[in-house]
Amino acid sequence: MSRIAIFGSQGQLGHDVAAALGAGVERLDRPEVDVCDEGMVAAKIHAARPDVIINCAAMTDVDLCEAEPGRAYRVNAAGALHIARTAAEVNAYLIHISTDYVFGADASRQTPYVESDPTGPVNAYGQSKCGGERFVQSLCPRHCVIRTAGLYGAAGPRGKNGNFVDRVLARAMAGESLHVVNDQRTSPTSTRALATLFPALLERQPIGIVHLASSDVASWYDVATAILELRSIEASVAPIASTDYPGRAPRPEYSALGSERLAGIGLPSLPPWRAMLKEYLIATRSRQST
Numbered sequence: 001m002s003r004i005a006i007f008g009s010q011g012q013l014g015h016d017v018a019a020a021l022g023a024g025v026e027r028l029d030r031p032e033v034d035v036c037d038e039g040m041v042a043a044k045i046h047a048a049r050p051d052v053i054i055n056c057a058a059m060t061d062v063d064l065c066e067a068e069p070g071r072a073y074r075v076n077a078a079g080a081l082h083i084a085r086t087a088a089e090v091n092a093y094l095i096h097i098s099t100d101y102v103f104g105a106d107a108s109r110q111t112p113y114v115e116s117d118p119t120g121p122v123n124a125y126g127q128s129k130c131g132g133e134r135f136v137q138s139l140c141p142r143h144c145v146i147r148t149a150g151l152y153g154a155a156g157p158r159g160k161n162g163n164f165v166d167r168v169l170a171r172a173m174a175g176e177s178l179h180v181v182n183d184q185r186t187s188p189t190s191t192r193a194l195a196t197l198f199p200a201l202l203e204r205q206p207i208g209i210v211h212l213a214s215s216d217v218a219s220w221y222d223v224a225t226a227i228l229e230l231r232s233i234e235a236s237v238a239p240i241a242s243t244d245y246p247g248r249a250p251r252p253e254y255s256a257l258g259s260e261r262l263a264g265i266g267l268p269s270l271p272p273w274r275a276m277l278k279e280y281l282i283a284t285r286s287r288q289s290t
Helices: 012-021 038-048 062-067 069-089 124-139 164-173 191-195 198-204 220-230 273-289
Strands: 004-007 026-028 052-055 093-099 143-148 178-181 208-211 237-240
Touching: 004 012, 004 038, 012 191, 012 198, 038 069, 052 069, 062 069, 062 124, 069 093, 069 124, 093 124, 093 198, 124 143, 164 178, 164 220, 164 273, 178 220, 191 273, 220 237, 220 273
Parallel strands: 004 026, 004 052, 052 093, 093 143, 143 208, 178 237
Antiparallel strands: none
8 A cells, every 4th residue: 555645734635635545644734844844844755755745735825925925935836846856765656736827828818728738827826836846847757746726625725714615605694795706717626526536646647747627617706606506595796807806916817727638547527617516515514514
């Protein structure tokens, strides 16, 4: 049985990946290990001697990354460097999680980005994640960069009050009016659904970049209206332009992901975003009732 170490194991995706891989996974996260500390990372990896390393650690607050680009680089780029360098030293297979936000500079784009498309980030978060990808590709021969998009999961993103789905539900059930961006399209993806593919990923161990996200495209307004419909909640929700959203960082107008590699690897596509959302909402209701 493979020895597996997960960095960022308490985060939104890391939590579900650890659950999908079962017992025996080495769960690494702050404060016990900080990916910005190269010596600490190296010590943990050399002590565990894992066959597989999964790097889910990241600074994902896009507006905070824009305000603190140096910190974003230290976590998302230098942190990936530290893990990749030591993974190569112990000959571990490294899965590194990246993002659709490495794209976005092509303002005319209307079709999903595939693995061979050139990157072009429009904000500090995307730039720092691009840097992390390059370090992984150059330093660790046995690597897979997984790009995904629009993640939401039960653990929730750090530094925010729940994920997008939970925030919409909470505000709607409190009787608040919702104003949601309708001019940014991506591939909203459930972390739980994504995590179910990790056992197959570890079995096949593809090398290079692989896109894993919902198999269709939506705006966050589309997602918000679907949440209310699927939960039968009467609430006011209005579409707004991204220019009316009070965020510091620019966002891609289009960053949906497709894949030209999944068939060759033997991995299934993830379900459409609405199917994943429905499953998440059913699971959320079950958790709330127990």
